Every structure is written in structure tokens, then in C-alpha cells.
Amino acid sequence: MTTIQIIDGRAESDRGRDFLPGMGRTWLLPLYDLFTRFARVRPLHERTVELAGIRPGETVLDVGCGTGNLSFAVLRAVPGAVVTGHDPDPSALRLAARKAGRRGVRLSLVQGYADRLLPEDGSVDHIVSSLALHHVDDAGREGFGREAHRVLKPGGRVTIVDFGAPDHGPGGHDHGRRHGHEGHRHRGMNAYTERNLDNGIVDLLTDAGFTDAREIDHIDHRFGPITIVQATR
Numbered sequence: 001m002t003t004i005q006i007i008d009g010r011a012e013s014d015r016g017r018d019f020l021p022g023m024g025r026t027w028l029l030p031l032y033d034l035f036t037r038f039a040r041v042r043p044l045h046e047r048t049v050e051l052a053g054i055r056p057g058e059t060v061l062d063v064g065c066g067t068g069n070l071s072f073a074v075l076r077a078v079p080g081a082v083v084t085g086h087d088p089d090p091s092a093l094r095l096a097a098r099k100a101g102r103r104g105v106r107l108s109l110v111q112g113y114a115d116r117l118l119p120e121d122g123s124v125d126h127i128v129s130s131l132a133l134h135h136v137d138d139a140g141r142e143g144f145g146r147e148a149h150r151v152l153k154p155g156g157r158v159t160i161v162d163f164g165a166p167d168h169g170p171g172g173h174d175h176g177r178r179h180g181h182e183g184h185r186h187r188g189m190n191a192y193t194e195r196n197l198d199n200g201i202v203d204l205l206t207d208a209g210f211t212d213a214r215e216i217d218h219i220d221h222r223f224g225p226i227t228i229v230q231a232t233r
């Protein structure tokens with residue numbers, strides 16, 4: 001079994017900064033992989049990787065990687081990809097490191113927040129992110145867009161899968177009006193998640209300077225509408 005180091009990529013000012021863990025509570029983390037297997041998250045990862053169009057040798061940064069499942073989906077599909085997982089949660093990163101070691105795959109891991117990425121300007125081929133932006137507050141989301149734009153190479157792509165929709169969610173505006181829905185809340189939705197509705201992720205990337213951000217797939221998942229959004233630097 002290989003031992004994988006976790007690099008501390010946090011700025012001094014980010015030490016002690018809060019974050020919303022994968023299951024909402026740190027003590028629930030050991031159940032995360034079991035829960036996501038039951039929730040059928042793996043097909044979402046596989047679809048995202050397929051749409052990202054990653055080639056062997058390309059660098060991939062998985063932002064909000066948690067226990068590493070999207071990174072592992074990248075490495076299964078493209079074993080020659082050079083993948084780094086990035087997440088503020090040291091316990092999730094330790095689990096990811098253990099899994100990578102057991103599987104004998106090459107995965108780099110960095111502890112840090114989405115609004116402060118380690119790579120240098122224009123140095124990354126792909127950013128991928130799964131079910132993470134709905135854990136990040138407004139300032140963090142804005143910072144993530146800015147950082148994604150900064151670290152990607154010209155022609156590099158960002159591909160994001162998360163709860164979200166181009167409209168107000170299940171059934172859209174018309175459905176909401178017809179049925180008199182006001183809140184449009186769905187299982188799995190919190191206040192941050194609702195920011196992903198009404199093209200929230202597309203707008204976030206557009207505001208950061210990406211000119212072609214768009215939804216490239218959507219899935220009606222049992223826990224809510226899922227959007228896959230992509231943009232090119």
C-alpha cells in the first residue's frame with residue numbers, strides 16, 4: 001500500500017476557517033461513501049468524467065473532492081491523468097488518501113478552500129467538481145470562479161456537477177406556477193443549493209470571465225435536479 005501525503009495548501013488566514021462537511025456533520029463522515037453508494041452518485045461522477053473529455057497526461061484538479069470519488073472516477077476512465085484532489089476537510093482527505101493507497105493509484109491531495117487554489121496561473125488542463133458548490137457560501141463561490149479562470153490553461157475546461165437547474169428546479173417555472181409552489185424546495189436542497197437554480201452555476205462562471213458557460217446535461221436524481229455545467233478558458 002502506497003502512502004499518500006496531504007499537502008496543507010491553506011493560507012495562514014484560512015486556518016480555523018469553517019466549512020460545511022460532506023454529510024453536514026463531521027461525525028457522519030464515516031458514512032459518506034456508504035450513503036453516496038446508496039444515493040447512486042457514482043453514475044453522476046462517470047457521466048461528468050465522460051463529458052469533461054480528459055486525455056492521458058492532462059492535469060485535473062478536483063475541487064471539493066471529499067473522499068475522492070470523482071478523482072477515482074477520473075483515474076478509472078483515464079489512468080494516465082494527473083489528478084489532484086482539493087478540499088478543506090482533513091478527515092475526508094485522510095479517507096481519500098487511504099483509498100488511493102489501497103488502490104495503488106497516483107492521487108495528490110491538498111487541504112484548502114475552493115477560493116484559493118494552489119496551482120500557478122494558466123497551468124491546469126481541467127477543473128472538475130462534484131456536489132461541492134452547494135457547500136460553499138457566496139464569497140467562496142465567487143472566489144472559486146475567479147480561481148478556476150486563473151489556474152486553467154487557455155483552452156482548459158471546468159466541468160461541474162451539482163444540484164441545480166436552468167430554471168426553478170423540478171418542473172421549472174411553469175410547473176411551479178401551475179401548482180402554486182413558492183419554495184421549490186426539494187430533498188437535498190439547502191439555501192446554498194438554491195443558488196444553483198436559475199442557471200446559478202452558469203452565471204457564476206460567466207461572471208468570472210468564462211464566455212461559453214452552459215449546462216451540458218441534466219439528470220433528474222432522486223435527491224433533486226442535477227446539472228452538469230461546462231466552460232472553456
Ligand SMILES: C[S@@+](CC[C@H](N)C(=O)[O-])C[C@H]1O[C@@H](n2cnc3c(N)ncnc32)[C@H](O)[C@@H]1O
Nearest residue numbers: 019020022064065066089113114130131132135
Ligand atoms: C457533498 S461533498 C462532495 C464530495 C465529493 N466531491 C463527491 O462527489 O463525493 C461536499 C464537499 O465540499 C467540501 N467543501 C465544503 N466547503 C468547501 C470550500 N469552501 N471549498 C472547497 N470544498 C468545500 C466538503 O468538505 C465536502 O468534502
